[in-house]
Amino acid sequence: MNYLIAFLLWAGFGVIHSAFISLRFTNWAARVMGKYFVFYRLIYNIKSIIFFIVLVMITNTLDSELVVYFTYPWTILQLFLLITAGVTMIWCFWGYDVLEFLGVRQIMNLFDTKDSVQKKEITKKGLLKFVRHPLYVLFIIIMWLLDSTRVGIFVRLILTAYIIIGTWLEEKKLVKEFGTAYIQYQKEVPMFIPFTKKRHKK
Numbered sequence: 001m002n003y004l005i006a007f008l009l010w011a012g013f014g015v016i017h018s019a020f021i022s023l024r025f026t027n028w029a030a031r032v033m034g035k036y037f038v039f040y041r042l043i044y045n046i047k048s049i050i051f052f053i054v055l056v057m058i059t060n061t062l063d064s065e066l067v068v069y070f071t072y073p074w075t076i077l078q079l080f081l082l083i084t085a086g087v088t089m090i091w092c093f094w095g096y097d098v099l100e101f102l103g104v105r106q107i108m109n110l111f112d113t114k115d116s117v118q119k120k121e122i123t124k125k126g127l128l129k130f131v132r133h134p135l136y137v138l139f140i141i142i143m144w145l146l147d148s149t150r151v152g153i154f155v156r157l158i159l160t161a162y163i164i165i166g167t168w169l170e171e172k173k174l175v176k177e178f179g180t181a182y183i184q185y186q187k188e189v190p191m192f193i194p195f196t197k198k199r200h201k202k
Contacts, residue, residue, distance in 0.1 A: 010059075013052070042107065089135060089139075124185070132171075133167055137193075143156050
């Protein structure tokens with residue numbers, strides 16, 4: 001029963017999360033909200049974080065027996081890898097426009113008196129030169145490095161599958177947005193695992 005509850009909760013989270021960021025829904029929201037659509041990204045992020053935290057708390061009540069855990073001296077390796085992945089995730093943000101990622105820059109642009117429109121480009125800084133979705137990779141690594149219950153392992157399998165499927169859907173949106181430029185980026189840089197594609201000599 002606990003597994004069914006966990007599946008329904010996290011599968012529902014995945015479906016809602018993807019639906020609210022889909023092109024069909026965001027296009028509809030843009031028409032309805034008008035100029036106030038600039039608040040959408042920030043609201044979406046806040047909603048997702050709150051839902052995620054609540055679901056983690058609920059999931060933790062379903063099972064309390066740890067079946068995967070690190071003991072000394074392996075806890076040292078666990079801590080080292082978690083810190084490395086966490087620091088790398090922070091460094092990874094340098095490859096993005098963090099304010100836009102959070103949804104703050106969109107709001108700032110609403111109050112910007114300048115009539116200039118910045119053309120969006122594919123960012124290839126930092127880890128984005130080696131993998132197209134480094135944040136997702138690092139999240140998966142951190143997730144599987146933590147101690148876990150049986151239900152926790154089940155949830156991590158669901159989230160890993162969701163990230164893979166969600167990334168595939170996101171890639172389709174990016175191809176529509178950037179066209180052949182992103183298709184070329186896909187050819188040059190792997191999605192998750194670095195150094196799995198040959199570098200093309202210019």
